[in-house]
Amino acid sequence: xxxxxxxxxxxxxxxxxxxxxxxxxNASSMKTAHKSATWIKEHLPANxxxxxxxxxxxxxxxxxxxxxxxxALDKKTAVDIIELAKAQFAASKAAGAADVAAYDxxxxxxxxxxxxxxxxxxxxxDPKDKKGYPRVDYKMHAM
Numbered sequence: 001x002x003x004x005x006x007x008x009x010x011x012x013x014x015x016x017x018x019x020x021x022x023x024x025x026n027a028s029s030m031k032t033a034h035k036s037a038t039w040i041k042e043h044l045p046a047n048x049x050x051x052x053x054x055x056x057x058x059x060x061x062x063x064x065x066x067x068x069x070x071x072a073l074d075k076k077t078a079v080d081i082i083e084l085a086k087a088q089f090a091a092s093k094a095a096g097a098a099d100v101a102a103y104d105x106x107x108x109x110x111x112x113x114x115x116x117x118x119x120x121x122x123x124x125x126d127p128k129d130k131k132g133y134p135r136v137d138y139k140m141h142a143m
Contacts, residue, residue, distance in 0.1 A: 025081070027074035030066055040078050050117060051110050052078045055085030062088050 023043075025036045037056050041049050059081065063069040073081065089109070092100045103109040 021075070023077050024075045025073045025077075027070040030070070033070060033073055044078055048078065048082075050114050051082055054110065054113050055082045058085045059088060062092075 023040060025040070026032045027036075037052075041052055041056075044052055059072065060069060063072055072084065076084070086106045089100060089106050093103075100109070103112070
């Protein structure tokens with residue numbers, strides 16, 4: 001009886017600990033980091049999703065070494081990652097990096113990213129999805 005109470009208490013502690021870190025990146029491996037980032041992005045308000053995703057991949061571009069990338073992201077929230085990416089952007093801008101030279105600020109880069117996403121989404125119609133294209137489903141008849 002005592003052992004089952006101990007097992008139940010341990011299970012509860014582990015469950016609560018896992019649920020408490022839901023908004024943080026689990027950077028124990030690249031796979032878990034990507035899964036955490038995907039989960040966080042899906043649960044962010046719509047106006048922050050593009051900024052978070054851009055920040056995440058901008059940091060990945062800066063930190064090509066897996067261990068350095070994981071160490072930089074471990075236990076970070078979406079806001080932390082965005083702030084870290086803004087700092088990296090400012091450092092790259094000051095160093096004269098060519099990939100950020102076209103942007104005056106982080107906000108301008110985000111506005112352009114959102115604009116490009118909007119253009120991609122509106123033109124994402126497959127030309128095969130025309131009316132009258134042969135259907136592949138079956139007509140279901142009552143027996």
